[in-house]
Amino acid sequence: MVSKLERLSIWNAYNRKCFYCDIPIPRISDMQVDHIFSEDLEEKPEKFEQVKLQYDLPSDFDLQAYYNLACSCGPCNRKKSNKQREKQVMLTYYSIAREKELIIKNLFDKYKDNIKASKILASIGSLLERKFLRPKEVVELIHIVEEMEKKVHNPVTITFTIFKENFDEYIQYYKWCDENLNEIINKIQNNLSCLYAICDDDRDGEGFGVRIAFWGLNWQEFSENFAPEIFDWDIVEVMNFFDFYQRSAADLFFSVENDRA
Numbered sequence: 001m002v003s004k005l006e007r008l009s010i011w012n013a014y015n016r017k018c019f020y021c022d023i024p025i026p027r028i029s030d031m032q033v034d035h036i037f038s039e040d041l042e043e044k045p046e047k048f049e050q051v052k053l054q055y056d057l058p059s060d061f062d063l064q065a066y067y068n069l070a071c072s073c074g075p076c077n078r079k080k081s082n083k084q085r086e087k088q089v090m091l092t093y094y095s096i097a098r099e100k101e102l103i104i105k106n107l108f109d110k111y112k113d114n115i116k117a118s119k120i121l122a123s124i125g126s127l128l129e130r131k132f133l134r135p136k137e138v139v140e141l142i143h144i145v146e147e148m149e150k151k152v153h154n155p156v157t158i159t160f161t162i163f164k165e166n167f168d169e170y171i172q173y174y175k176w177c178d179e180n181l182n183e184i185i186n187k188i189q190n191n192l193s194c195l196y197a198i199c200d201d202d203r204d205g206e207g208f209g210v211r212i213a214f215w216g217l218n219w220q221e222f223s224e225n226f227a228p229e230i231f232d233w234d235i236v237e238v239m240n241f242f243d244f245y246q247r248s249a250a251d252l253f254f255s256v257e258n259d260r261a
């Protein structure tokens with residue numbers, strides 16, 4: 001099984017493009033992890049031995065290793081299915097995938113470190129609740145952790161709004177707001193690799209707005225996915241958390257679902 005963090009690493013290692021046809025895969029949910037040498041060889045040991053000989057693969061070739069995994073679009077993944085292509089093509093695929101192996105590993109370690117840092121913060125939070133730590137000690141510890149996960153207290157916040165007029169009923173309006181909230185959360189989850197949390201949402205009867213805090217937001221990644229040409233929502237405000245709320249965002253950070261691996 002490929003974990004969520006591994007999927008994220010593979011997707012980024014292949015620059016979010018299909019390994020076979022080179023088309024962009026902007027949403028991670030649309031990526032399929034393809035086994036270059038088919039996964040079901042695992043269940044056919046004799047066939048697997050033949051394939052290893054035929055393609056000069058090492059005897060300990062691991063079908064689940066990163067060097068056998070590629071980022072693929074749906075159509076290419078289906079087209080390839082279990083067919084093995086001619087030797088030269090397969091070997092070219094395999095040699096490119098081998099170069100990606102280290103990149104995938106490095107990305108994976110980086111994402112894991114981010115999550116580790118946020119877990120430390122969460123455990124500090126629970127120690128404090130159980131009064132094992134005095135606030136002063138917590139502050140000192142948080143300073144240490146901050147070096148690992150920069151700007152925990154002061155993430156950037158972005159306010160997104162969407163408008164629609166004339167709702168007959170309030171219930172209908174609320175349902176519309178909920179749908180929009182889901183939509184934007186899905187978009188963030190599928191396209192951004194950073195941690196985030198909802199600060200508040202605004203339902204004034206005429207539209208819907210939501211302010212979201214991002215830790216370690218990559219602006220390149222953001223602008224590629226949330227550019228006005230491809231995104232119906234308006235971005236009405238970008239501010240540091242502290243400037244808006246006049247407080248630290250550390251508590252919000254503790255509540256972020258950190259176990260995303």
Ligand SMILES: [Zn+2]
Pocket residue numbers: 018019020021022023072073074075076077
């Ligand atoms: Zn493709």
